[in-house]
Amino acid sequence: MAITKTIHGTTLVARVEESRIDAAGAVAFKDEMMAFKTAPQHRIILDLENVEFLDSSGLGAVVSVMKAYGEETSLELAALSPVVEKVLRLTRMDKVFKIHNSADTALAA
Amino acid sequence: MARAFSANPQSAHPMPTAGAELSRTIGSHLGEVRDLVAKVRLFLDQHTGNPDLCQRTEIVLAELLNNIVEHAYREEGAGRITLRIVLCETGVRILTEDTGDPVPGGVLPEGLLPATDGSLSSLPEGGFGWFLLRNLAHDLSYERDADTNRIRLTLPYSGDSKPNT
Numbered sequence: 001m002a003i004t005k006t007i008h009g010t011t012l013v014a015r016v017e018e019s020r021i022d023a024a025g026a027v028a029f030k031d032e033m034m035a036f037k038t039a040p041q042h043r044i045i046l047d048l049e050n051v052e053f054l055d056s057s058g059l060g061a062v063v064s065v066m067k068a069y070g071e072e073t074s075l076e077l078a079a080l081s082p083v084v085e086k087v088l089r090l091t092r093m094d095k096v097f098k099i100h101n102s103a104d105t106a107l108a109a
Numbered sequence: 110m111a112r113a114f115s116a117n118p119q120s121a122h123p124m125p126t127a128g129a130e131l132s133r134t135i136g137s138h139l140g141e142v143r144d145l146v147a148k149v150r151l152f153l154d155q156h157t158g159n160p161d162l163c164q165r166t167e168i169v170l171a172e173l174l175n176n177i178v179e180h181a182y183r184e185e186g187a188g189r190i191t192l193r194i195v196l197c198e199t200g201v202r203i204l205t206e207d208t209g210d211p212v213p214g215g216v217l218p219e220g221l222l223p224a225t226d227g228s229l230s231s232l233p234e235g236g237f238g239w240f241l242l243r244n245l246a247h248d249l250s251y252e253r254d255a256d257t258n259r260i261r262l263t264l265p266y267s268g269d270s271k272p273n274t
Binding site: 023055060070083091 | 168
């Protein structure tokens, strides 16, 4: 799965370049997110601007990435589409992740 | 399929094109589910002017079809899934048929929301699928007819999800 990473100090912005994080792509998403677990990051901003759709498998993969990075890294979400927002709200995971309107506002926060 | 998009800007919830329907058969692969769900989303966008209904249907359909691939057909790659979608006055009716394993005990999973208020390490990584299905779908039914599983459900035309309990 194509994910573009940019470093801003101790914050990593991971921009998903595909439109769906679903059961067909959940493993690839997790593998790609774990591949740059090298230098410790204080924050990872997962920029979902391109992502129109997230299913329960995709959500599970995002949670598993957050757990793998542990307490010392804050995994935050940015730019949620209506479907992504709905899935997070219904499952109450919107209370678990810090959510930003965009990667830029997340960086400024 | 080439019908013009005809959302009524006067109404937040214009009526769908009642009677429009779509039938497809796919192989039991997560990638085929992805493509079909995306196609259905386009179909719904064309025939209803109701983004909320389209979003709810897309979520439910993905969970339903992925579940058939992963459980009824055990992700072995063999098997066919038939989907029929009908737009009616009350919403979107969905029927799926597959010839995979029967649902254990003949009863669809209850789909309770996993607890999300614990420590980081205790957060759930699964178990959301049936919760989403149960929460959004109405009139969910399952029958086993000879070697065929048949699941029916409706996405009501208007209305939020059921309240969380």
